[in-house]
Amino acid sequence: MLNGNKWHRPKIVVIGGGTGLPVILKSLRDQDVDITAIVTVADDGGSSGVIRNYVNVVPPGDIRNVMAALSKLPQLYLDIFQYRFNSKDQFFAGHAIGNLIIAALSEMKNGIFDAVQELSSMMKVDGHIYPAADEPLELNAEFADDTTITGESEISAAHKLIKRVWVSSRLHKDKQPEAVQPVIDAIMDADQIVLGPGSLFTSILPNLMISNVGDAVKKTQAEVVYICNIMTQKGETENFSDADHIRVLHEHLHDRFVDTVLVNTKKVPDEYIDYQRWNEMSKEVTHDFKGLKEQGCRVISDDFLELRDNGAFHNGDQVTAELVNLLGQPSWRDSAWR
Template identity: 80%
Template structure:
């Protein structure tokens, strides 16, 4: 009798710089990877392109494509190249952003464009934009005021009460994810949220109505990689339990099954707060607060110190994710 082993399906959801770190380290493992990428970013080159062309901001998608591509380093460097000329249009733009914008017009939507790009770039896995249209992030602050736009919300430096997303083009219609996104969540063995900005990278995906519903219904283990540092204008003074509480409250259910928490201390005076101006202070550990939300807590050294900043060590995080997959591998062994 031959034994066929199920290839675990891992879905990673988020945006910003944290998502590619996890994906790059996952790529070398025997898992079926799906990246679900936020489409509510309005900053930098992505935001400028969005102002001129009605497409989803391409920056996060570009970085995820590169993290999962199997092409040669020189092609990836070209795709990531950011023009430094003085030309009024090209200056500051990444070449990959322009390619994604062009494909979005050619294929009449970001979802089909990214699937085409994934084939061109020989992506190992699946990359799904969270929605097939540009979304706007909205926030209500503790003082009752509201703002629209990721960069504006972060720059306000006020305590965020809740966030939600709306369509940039159809204000009266609630955004929906395409079937492929929902099927990936429902069929997953493991769903990984983060690391990344809580309100502006992770929650925008979860606030899409059918994505949130799928997370409430999926039988997959939902794992949250808690941030190492609090973020100015978003999570100042937050503990790890506060991060999980915000996620669960937005989803109206205790959805987070397992949380990965870094307990290695960031050395005093190491962080260059001028360079990393979003970082505030190290997230404090609140084990009881996490357990009160029915979380399994895995606390360890997940820290990488580099360039006078504190980040997740992608290899250490993914090693733990693979340990968790290993705990349930026996469920997937079948005989033929």
Template identity: 65%
Template sequence: MSYTNKPKIVVIGGGTGLPVVLKELRNKNVDITAVVTVADDGGSSGIIRDYVNVVPPGDIRNVMSALSNLPSLDLDIFQYRFRSEDKFLAGHAIGNLVIAALSEMKGGIFPAIQELSEIMQVQGKVYPASNEPLVLHAEFTDNTQLAGEAEITAAHKTIKRIWVENNPWSDNKKPVAVPEAVKAIEEADQIIMGPGSLFTSILPNLMIPDISSAILRTTAEIIYICNIMTQKGETIGFTDSDHVKVLNQHLGRNFIDTVLVNTEQVSEEYMDFNRYDEVSKQVKHDFKGLRDQGCRVISDDFLLLRNGGAFHNGERVVEELMNLVGSPSKNKN
């Protein structure tokens, strides 16, 4: 593959994993687009969503900070979260309030993000997956169903499938993607999913029909960065192959081309399970299962131990992603 311009890379997801990759990608000579989930209903984002009827801003805030060229003090202020004893403002991040305010001023989340991107000197493009806040739904293996990301995760049941719906007061009968996000996917050279919560950060984006269709049409290499640890309420007992199987099943086709998996061992003695109560055991490997689904497997030490938790080393991950830009992928040939 040859380029007349910078390689176009689209990163899809949400949560805390996405910024890890974006912080390092912004230092590379690439055209970055981040497509961010809008189904979060927990914490500060959930409260703002309920009272202001705006797309939950938390994931968008973190992505914009990761891509911003502002001085560190400015970003610290934008990311500052009020203490729990602050009553009315308890738990709210200043950036969330700014995004909510701009959404009202500009008549929607999309123009608000574009305006704020200029103010924050964002390197790349940030698009919400949809202009409307979406409601996440799940069906579990016991055939029960729940709505709401926080409720689904807290149920600690095995998820069979998830889907997204508009709020009841929406004018649209089904979720509609931001057209710019769809176009970015169609024109991408590389699409990255993860790291992040499988059912609540990555799949909600893919469950928007316009986005899933674009994913299945694109000629870009699609890369999944598998989580290092399993997650309570979502992926207990999952192998890396199980993660990919869930993605493929939801889109009805084996569409993941390449999977990045960490092979460095995480010491349970190091992990602070009181602080990171959403993690449990290290994801086990099933390389044969991945290859049976048509995946190229890139396995290496992508581990970063920090503050009692296991995270991806963004620098090493992005170094591998840059090696893969332009290389032929198995499923596209």
């Protein structure tokens, strides 16, 4: 990408968490781009939640998966890093080795941010991995019935209509969470910001609700691209259209900051989804192209679907090809293109 008269590798910042983020990062890693992954630190489920409760560190699971996606280590090393104990031992059962390593380094380095930078070097990570905050955060939600709940897993399990979410410091209740400066610098220097794919309320918004992260995403000159989920999620986005996803993002940040939306239009075959195995999936996200345009977004619709293991997921290569294609187009933030 030309910057003045000089060529530089396009800088792509991907913000999110959960299982969708590594899918995109694995494909982006094969492109000639400078990747920064900003990863949520508000997870409280599974092995991550148990470790967090015992040793008061940022939940490491999402960071571990992103690190494996961007690592250039041989596959055997990655398999060991990702290995999850199936022992019946009360302590080790269910824990991933990588989670324990990240937790240990967090204690050694007195914080998750420096720990992840150290481990990224050890893991030969191609890119940058930045925890959204240098401390564990709690996700809070207010529902349509005006009740509130704290905790990412509890919010999803409540199966109620979410009105809004926000984050708070787990260790410093009177302190407003903030991202460290390298996170903000990466957003402001980016050529493209990618949100998702991932759970709207529990993977994407927890990052944006950190005040200086949200402000940076609104102020950056980079094009902001939202990868809309293929399936709605139980307890979060049931009956949502693609326009509903954007509306919620804009309402939370009080600004129309999303420039472009990638929407899958390939239908998921009837009876294909195993809803017992993928119990968080509800049904396909409906399309509301008029609503998306009313939100000020450019809409790119295509076949981004990958069917595997009786579930519906994004095809990382197809999505990445579109992201790279967008880098060569005039910015949607230019009013002449809106």
